[in-house]
Amino acid sequence: MKTHKAVWAVLAAAGQGRRAGGPLPKQFQLIAGKRVLDWSLEVLMAIPAIKGVVVVLPAADPSLTSATIKTCVGGATRAQSVLEGLYELARWGAQPNDLVLVHDAARPCVPADDISRLLKAAEYNEDGGLLAVALRDTLKQADDADHAVARTVPRAGLWQALTPQCFPLQRLARALENAAGHEVTDESDAMERLGAKPVLVPGSSANIKLTYPSDHALLEAWLMQQQPDKQRME
Numbered sequence: 001m002k003t004h005k006a007v008w009a010v011l012a013a014a015g016q017g018r019r020a021g022g023p024l025p026k027q028f029q030l031i032a033g034k035r036v037l038d039w040s041l042e043v044l045m046a047i048p049a050i051k052g053v054v055v056v057l058p059a060a061d062p063s064l065t066s067a068t069i070k071t072c073v074g075g076a077t078r079a080q081s082v083l084e085g086l087y088e089l090a091r092w093g094a095q096p097n098d099l100v101l102v103h104d105a106a107r108p109c110v111p112a113d114d115i116s117r118l119l120k121a122a123e124y125n126e127d128g129g130l131l132a133v134a135l136r137d138t139l140k141q142a143d144d145a146d147h148a149v150a151r152t153v154p155r156a157g158l159w160q161a162l163t164p165q166c167f168p169l170q171r172l173a174r175a176l177e178n179a180a181g182h183e184v185t186d187e188s189d190a191m192e193r194l195g196a197k198p199v200l201v202p203g204s205s206a207n208i209k210l211t212y213p214s215d216h217a218l219l220e221a222w223l224m225q226q227q228p229d230k231q232r233m234e
C-alpha cells in the first residue's frame, strides 16, 4: 500500500573531494561544459514527482536558490550534511512521511529512468530503497601487509550501493541522528542499524561517482553523449 505523500530530494554537495584532487572540490569542477553539481541537479529537476530540492553546500551560496531549490550548509561528514538537508526540508514544509531522495552531487550520470523506478519501489516499501549494482567481478580479500590475496570472497548476493537512496523523511532523520559517531557511508546503513530492510533497485553501472582523477574521463565520455550538439561543436 502507498503510505507516503510528497517527494523531495537532498543533493549532497558539501564534501571536499580529497581523493579526486583538483583546484576545486569535485562537485564544482567542469565536465562536458557544466559543473558536476549542475549535471546532477538537472537530472533531479527533470523528475516531475520531485516537489523541491535542497542542495547541501560547503558554504552559503544563495545563487542556486529558486522556487523549487533551496540551499543549506553541510557538515564534516556526508551523514551530517544529509541530516542538515533533511532539517532544511522540514523547515521548508516537508512532512514526516514524505519521501526523500538523497543523491550524491558527484554522481552526475544517474539516468532519470533509474530514479523513477527507485521511487516506485520506495513508494511501496515502508523501509525505502536504494539504487545498486550487483557485483560482477570476482572478489578478493587482500592480506593487508603485502597486498597478497588472503582469500576469494563469494560474491553471490553482494551489491554495490549507488545513489539516489530513498526513505521517509522523519525515519531517515532519526536514523542519521542515531548513527552519529559511527562511520555510516550511506543512508541505507543508518536505516539498517534501526532494523530496516531497504529494497535494492538494480541501477545503471554508468551511475559512477567521481571519486578518483581517473573517473573524470569516464564521466566526460558519458555526459558528452547526453549533449550531442556540444560534441559536434568541439
Ligand SMILES: Nc1ccn([C@@H]2O[C@H](COP(=O)(O)OP(=O)(O)OP(=O)(O)O)[C@@H](O)[C@H]2O)c(=O)n1
Residues within 6 Å of the ligand: 012, 013, 014, 015, 016, 017, 018, 019, 020, 027, 056, 074, 075, 076, 077, 078, 079, 081, 082, 104, 105, 106, 107, 209, 210, 211
Ligand atoms: N561532509 C560531506 C562529505 C561528502 N558530501 C557529499 O557526498 C557525496 C559523496 O561523497 P564522497 O565521494 O565521499 O565525497 P567527498 O567527501 O567530497 O570525497 P573525499 O572523501 O575524496 O574527500 C559528494 O557529492 C560530496 O560532496 C557532503 O555533502 N558532505
Ligand SMILES: C[C@](O)(CO)[C@H](O)COP(=O)(O)O
Residues within 6 Å of the ligand: 078, 104, 160, 161, 162, 163, 185, 186, 187, 209, 211
Ligand atoms: C553514498 C555512496 O555514494 C554509496 O556508494 C558512498 O557510500 C559515498 O561514500 P564513499 O566514502 O565514497 O564510500
